[in-house]
Amino acid sequence: MLDDRSVNEQQPSTAQPGSDSGTTAERSGALSLDELQDQMESIALGQSPNEGRFCAFCYGRLSEPIRRRPSRLPASLCEYCGTASDQLRPVREVPAEVLGIYLAKRRREGLIVNLFAFLGIFLALAISAGIWLATPDNLWKIAPFAVLVLGSYYLARVAGYNVGVPLGSTSGRKLRNERWTAYLQGRNTVEALGEP
Numbered sequence: 001m002l003d004d005r006s007v008n009e010q011q012p013s014t015a016q017p018g019s020d021s022g023t024t025a026e027r028s029g030a031l032s033l034d035e036l037q038d039q040m041e042s043i044a045l046g047q048s049p050n051e052g053r054f055c056a057f058c059y060g061r062l063s064e065p066i067r068r069r070p071s072r073l074p075a076s077l078c079e080y081c082g083t084a085s086d087q088l089r090p091v092r093e094v095p096a097e098v099l100g101i102y103l104a105k106r107r108r109e110g111l112i113v114n115l116f117a118f119l120g121i122f123l124a125l126a127i128s129a130g131i132w133l134a135t136p137d138n139l140w141k142i143a144p145f146a147v148l149v150l151g152s153y154y155l156a157r158v159a160g161y162n163v164g165v166p167l168g169s170t171s172g173r174k175l176r177n178e179r180w181t182a183y184l185q186g187r188n189t190v191e192a193l194g195e196p
């Protein structure tokens with residue numbers, strides 16, 4: 001027996017024009033900038049080309065659509081933020097401003113790691129100076145030099161890797177995320193005003 005209601009019910013449920021299946025805030029929340037970090041660094045450093053198809057929301061590289069039927073290219077879904085390419089048209093390159101945001105994290109990390117490595121060397125220098133003063137005037141005077149050479153190598157590595165890397169990556173991540181949020185706000189304002 002055919003149920004009329006079930007047929008009728010299905011008809012009005014077509015997609016309403018203008019309904020967006022994901023607001024900017026939703027996409028932003030699902031997006032992890034860490035996943036894009038390596039990709040963006042490699043583009044910024046010229047190791048991979050800044051051309052192709054990129055998500056217009058997060059600028060992650062989109063996989064190539066299957067070109068079997070050129071008249072009906074299937075929409076690809078951004079694997080980083082979930083934006084569909086028919087929702088927001090893909091862009092051909094990542095804006096320099098966005099690459100700068102990711103480079104800022106890298107620079108901040110490098111700065112902090114180096115800072116702690118130098119602190120390690122300075123510590124070794126201070127220790128070896130102490131040993132120099134404490135040792136009697138004989139062959140033991142060689143000891144501070146050994147401490148300086150081996151100690152600065154060891155302490156620079158320990159301070160750089162064990163302290164500098166975690167602190168640097170936390171600090172760099174914070175800087176990058178803040179800049180990205182500011183960038184998104186700026187972009188939304190431009191979109192709201194209408195592109196010139």
Ligand SMILES: [Zn+2]
Nearest residue numbers: 055058078081
């Ligand atoms: Zn995306």
